[in-house]
Every structure is written in C-alpha cells, then in structure tokens.
Amino acid sequence: MSIVFWIFAVITLGGALAAMLLRSLVHSALAVTLSFAGLALMFLELGAQFAGFTQFLVYIGAVAILVVFAILLTRSSEETGSGVFSPTWLRGLVIAAAVFAVLGWSILNSAAALPGTTAEPVASVQQIGQALMGPYVLPLEIVAVLLTSALIGAVIVAMHEKEGAE
C-alpha cells in the first residue's frame, strides 16, 4: 500500500462521505464527483488506463453533469431545513452493511478460487477492444440495444409533452 493509494482512498471516501452528509443537494453532487475522480485515479494507479480515463469521461463528463442538470431543472438549490439523516437510517445502515459484507466476503474468497493469478494482468486498450469485438460481442450488442431503446423512450417522453401543448 503506497502513500499514493492512501491519498486516493481518502479522496474517494471523503467525497462519498461528504456527498451523504452535506445539506445542499448541489454540494452533494459535487462531492460525489470528487469521489468519482478519486476512483478514476485509483484505476490509473493500478495500471488500468482505459478504465480510468473512461471513468473520467463517463462519470465526470456525463453522469455528474446529468445529475447537476437534473437538480437544477427539477428543484430549487436551497438547503434542506431538516437534518440529513432520514427517519429510516437504521434499516438503511443494516442493508448497506449486509451488502458490503457479502461483496467483501466474495472478493476475499475470489483470490483462492482463481488458479495461479500471481502475475499482474496487462490489459492494453487494443486487447480490451479485441475482447469486446470477439468473445464479448453479444453482451456489447445487448447493451447497445438497451441504450438505444432507452434513448427512444426518452425521446417519446419528451415528444408527448409537445403534442399535449398543441
């Protein structure tokens, strides 16, 4: 665990914590962006260039912008008067802890299940591209169809309003 890892970990976790605890919704969105950036840097530190840059491009360039845009369009950016804890925080905590425990348990066990992965895997962009176009072409196409249908659905939702106005 290098010092760089700890810096990135603090950025990621601090951003996530701030996103939960801040009162203003826009502040929370910006904090989540910080967390995304920390995660992207973590990917880069592990040598996964493609994943890291895609994290930057998709999560910071698109998802974060979409979130703040949605906040601006739908509600006022004034701070909420009440506390940041929801009345059902105990149930939420239990569920989150359970999910985290299952994930952590499976990750810890996966090292034993995989045979002989002592060498560091090298994933260049070219290899990822060839894998996507070769063995994983069907999942890729399914995702493409799903996204296209989502896009068409969004257009239909937007068009409906226009017809009603006329």
Next chain:
Amino acid sequence: MVEKADQIFVTLLHWLVGFLPTGWQHLASVVVCVVVIIAVYPTLFALAVLLERKGLGRMQNRYGPNRVGPFGILQPVADGIKSLTKEDVVPFRADALVHFMAPLVLVVAVFMGFAVLPMGRNMELVDMDASLLFFFAMGASTELSVFMAGWSSRNKYSLLGAMRAIAQMISYEVILLLSSVAVVMITGSLSLVKIVEAQNHYTWGLPHWFVLTPWGLMGFVLFVIASTAETNRSPFDLPEGESEIIAGYFTEYSGFKFALFFLGEYVGMFGIAGFGTTLFLGGWSAPLSVLTWVPSWIWFFGKVLLWICFFIWLRGTLPRLRQDQLMNFAWKFALPLTLLNLIVAALWHFMGAGVVTWLVCFAILAIAYVLMARTGLKRGKIGPRSYRYAE
C-alpha cells in the same frame, strides 16, 4: 545541423537534467517540461489576445489597442497588471468555496491536456497508450467548472450562461469525439504519437495528412465546428453572449479569477487546436517533403497559430447563432454526417487507399452533405423562431 535544430529542446533538457544524480533525473525532466508548458502557453495566450484585439479591430474598421508601447504590443502586460491589482469581489450570497474552486478546476483541467500533445519530434511529456482518451477525459472536466462557476455565483445570468454552456458542450462533445474516432479507426491506435507517425509519410512530395482524404476532410470540418463550440467561441458564444446575459457563467468574477477564466478559455483553445492539428493536419510533420529540414516544433506551433487566426477570423465574420439553431445543427445535421463519416472511414479501410477509393468515398460524403443541407433548408429549420411559451 538540421537534426540538431529539430531536437534542440530535447538536447537542452538532457543537458540540464545531466547535472543531477541519476535517481533524480526522471523527476527533474518531468518538472522542467511541466514548467515549460505552463510558461509557453500563457505567453502564447498574451500574444493571441493581442492578435485577436488588433485583428478584430482591423476587421471592424478601427485601430484596436494602440496606446501601450509601440503599436500597442505591451497591452497584454498592462492587462495582466490590471487584473492582478483589481479588487476581487465575491457576491455576498455566493457559495464561497465553489466560487473559488471553479476557475482553478478549469485551468488545471485545461493544462492537463497538454501532457499528451506531441509538440515536435520526441517532444511529448507522456506517451500513453490511450492519450487520445486522456485528452477527452480532461476536456470533459471543464464542463464541471463551468457549472460550478454559474451555480455558485447565485446570479440568474450566470446560471443561464452555465446551462447554455453545458447543453452546448455536451451536444458538441459527441461530434468532437465521433469525428476523431474515424482517425482512430484508420490508425488503429489511441496514441497521439502513433497518429502523427502514421501521417508522416510522403507521396510525390505531398504528405499523408488525414485532412487530404475524404473522410479526413469531413472529419476535419466537423472537428473544427465542434471545437469552436466546445471552446465557446463565436459563432457559438451563446454561453457568454454579451448582449443577452452580460458575460454568462463568469459574470460575477472579477480581478484575477476573471483573468484565470480568460486564460483557461484561450489555453483550452490552444489545446484543442493542437489536438486537431495532431489528428488531421499531421501534427509536427512538414506540409511538403522538401520542407522536412525545418524543425518539427516550428510546424506544430505554426499550425496551431494558423488555427487560432482562423478562429479570430470566424469571430470577426459570423453572427451569433440562436439556441434552437445551435441544437438543430448539432443533432440533426452534424451528428448524422459524423456517423456516415465513420462508415466511410470503414469503407476506406477495406477498399484500400487508391484513386478509385478516394473518388467513391468523396462522392458518398458530398452527396450526403448536399442532400442533408437541401432538406434541412427546405424544412425551414433556419427560418424565424417559433415560441412555445412566450406567446
């Protein structure tokens, strides 16, 4: 001698770093490169601002700045001193932290892009496997700073400007990305160094620049349009339309923070011009094989400056677009052409380079362009605006 002039900066760097013990050399060379980048581009920024003000003045039949120094060439220095000494006013209701962070995020993200640009033979800071993706990742981060600036100012004009800017940047980023994907398809690499290498060959004294192929020409034109929109330059300067919303997202910035926004905008312009030069105009390679003796960095910076001059010329020529024209143009005209361009690039790849391929690809793109422009005009998308809510 020719070789020496070409590699003069690389040699200089090695000589400088040679004074240090071997363990420190790598770190020192990175630091020196970063310092040089941070010094060179703001200098270019000062030059470009002067050029823009003088050039625009000429185009608008006036003198432009001519008071400070001979022919006004010291104007950037005066501007710099002015912005440094001006009072920094932060609105009372503004979100202090976000308001402070916004210009910093912009400048940092904009400067990061230069890390991967090959500015001459062997003159790139980092040669990454996915440097093209890196450039886009950094470009995407600038949108966030625009939002931060517009939202934190608590000013309706700032917010409107930010909304306009984000909508525009997202729309045109798609075109920017897809028009450069054609280059990636042909070179088979995301590394900018390899993209330049692929263009650095000559047939009959002419270079193999991508702009000289049909798909490259179409990609180049779309890239220029999208880059103009991405840097919020006229005719796509709606986010800061002075006659409508004061100055858009940086209305509430003064003093040095305003200067930082200004700097970020221009340096971003250099970045995207250098990136487009690398992709389509052969980067640092010479335009004719007989001119290869001229140092490579002269070609790179010459092309970037030409691109900047073109931007200035555009700003002096075209009026500002309307929001609906902007969106219609992006999604209904430019995006379909970009997608078609990808198909043509694939066709080019499978047919193999040759005169017949050139003609076929060119014909497909030209016919599509003419048809789409005609139908777009006929549908009356360019006519007067129809209001949905105001009437």
